[in-house]
Amino acid sequence: MNQPPSTDSDLWVSWDDYNRLIERLALQVYESGWKFDVILCLARGGVRVGDVLSRIFDVPLGILATSSYREAAGTKQGNLDIARFITITRGAPQGKVLLADDMVDSGLTFAKVCEHLRSEFPAITEMRSAVLWWKGHSKVTPDYYVDKLPNNPWIHQPFEDYDSLRPHQLDSWIRKGSKG
Template sequence: MSSPTPPPPREVLPWSRFGEAARELARTVADSGWMPDLVIAVARGGLVPAGAVAYALDVKAMGTMNVEFYTGVDQTLGEPLVLPPLLDTSALAGARVLVVDDVADSGRTLELVMQRLRAGERPPAQARSAVLYTKPRSVIEPDYTWHRTERWISFPWSALPPVTATATDGA
């Protein structure tokens, strides 16, 4: 009888380290001498990092682009899919935009977002990307990365299963 396959090694980012990671990523952006006018979060994974980076950079203007691609550990849709509500890219004309996501794993989500921003009717003057983690297989090299890894990453906002109604929840 064969034993079950052990889970792949994981990179774990706990809440206790997240604030420091986001601040270090923001410091990398600031130290480059380039500052964004607005931050765009790639939802869902980039929502929390984008908010933390925007606060650290003192950028108040934020937007969100909703993209679905990963459906599980190393499980994806055929192509990344932009979900509604759609970002009004006409408001980006002439701006310096920082796109923030949690990870550039395959890089296909980040690549799609960057292409859509640059190909818009009124594109931003500059668009750069920042991620907490970049993996070697990513098809895009983010402008700013906090850490590089080959492992699957457990983020504090997605480490636990979704909350659902149960009989004890009073539902």
């Protein structure tokens, strides 16, 4: 599918681009030499990032649901909600934790999540963050990132097509995709 060209205000990302970004992030973490015990991803944006990193590094994956972009069709940040529990297959997060997400935008989510994790999970001894994109207006600096975006563009990620797709539209969506 053809995408519009990226500009200072809009960054368009294909599935191939998205997958290469995750691979570059994994390489950066690997080359740092830092060893960690678990990856904790922030849902929803960080789920794909965390899943791939968990597979590459062969460490457990935990998922913490957060939500703040609900207003104006998901384009305006509102109040942050952090889930009460973390989904993880082996107990609770402990030791060295790599916190993964797709981006650090304002930094509000990362700052509050880190505060939450430190207070609720004292067995976490060290925490570092890894993201694909770090926006220039962020108040938080990630430990690992692939691209710094000083102009703070809106990032159009490939899975956003599903935000407006509803079950009753699937048949025509699939037929359209098989033709193109």
